[in-house]
Amino acid sequence: METKDKKNFLNEPEATYGRFSYADYLTWELDEMVELIKGKVFRQAATPRRLHQEVSLKVARTFAEFFEDKNCKVFIAPFDVRLPVKSKKNEDIFTVVQPDICVVCDLDKLDEMGCLGAPDLIVEILSPSNNQKELIHKYEVYQETGVQEYWIIHPSEKTLFIYTLSEGNYVPSKLYTMGHIVPSSVIKGFELDLEWVFKDLD
Numbered sequence: 001m002e003t004k005d006k007k008n009f010l011n012e013p014e015a016t017y018g019r020f021s022y023a024d025y026l027t028w029e030l031d032e033m034v035e036l037i038k039g040k041v042f043r044q045a046a047t048p049r050r051l052h053q054e055v056s057l058k059v060a061r062t063f064a065e066f067f068e069d070k071n072c073k074v075f076i077a078p079f080d081v082r083l084p085v086k087s088k089k090n091e092d093i094f095t096v097v098q099p100d101i102c103v104v105c106d107l108d109k110l111d112e113m114g115c116l117g118a119p120d121l122i123v124e125i126l127s128p129s130n131n132q133k134e135l136i137h138k139y140e141v142y143q144e145t146g147v148q149e150y151w152i153i154h155p156s157e158k159t160l161f162i163y164t165l166s167e168g169n170y171v172p173s174k175l176y177t178m179g180h181i182v183p184s185s186v187i188k189g190f191e192l193d194l195e196w197v198f199k200d201l202d
Helices: 003-009 050-066 131-145 194-198
Strands: 034-037 040-043 073-076 101-104 114-116 121-125 149-154 159-166 169-172 181-183 191-193
Touching: 034 131, 050 073, 050 101, 050 121, 050 191, 050 194, 121 131, 131 149, 131 159, 131 169, 181 194, 191 194
Parallel strands: 121 149
Antiparallel strands: 034 040, 073 101, 101 121, 149 159, 159 169, 181 191
């Protein structure tokens, strides 16, 4: 399929026809960010909103400061995370996502193209245009491919919800909000102060 046809396809990112791989993804010349989830194309929002950006910066900075003397690394979008199911060959990978924030402690998963395999922790920040993708589609692939912790932040509601992987299934946390200091069960010793993250978000 020619690049022009692929651009036309992106006008209908929820379409059920077509299944694309990471090998296809590498051939595309697009003016927008896209993700592949189980072979389907999803467009990224053109420009993240201000609250999204403020929260993303604060959370990523907290992780980065915590990892200064540790082996883990934190990355922010755009950063390709390839989630293979059986084979690591480009033509056999059908999920390529760009999490808002991801933490990788197994540095062997990193290469010049991004991350090959499940990060230890992923943070997605909700916006009106991506709620369904984050809450349904990404939840499924993150659970299936072994992302140990999946954090979902809702900036306008000032909340954080965590899914922790246990025996192959996600276990939900309570709903965290202003005033909570939230620990990670995967990144030992890490805590996020939501009072600081959400203050002045008006």
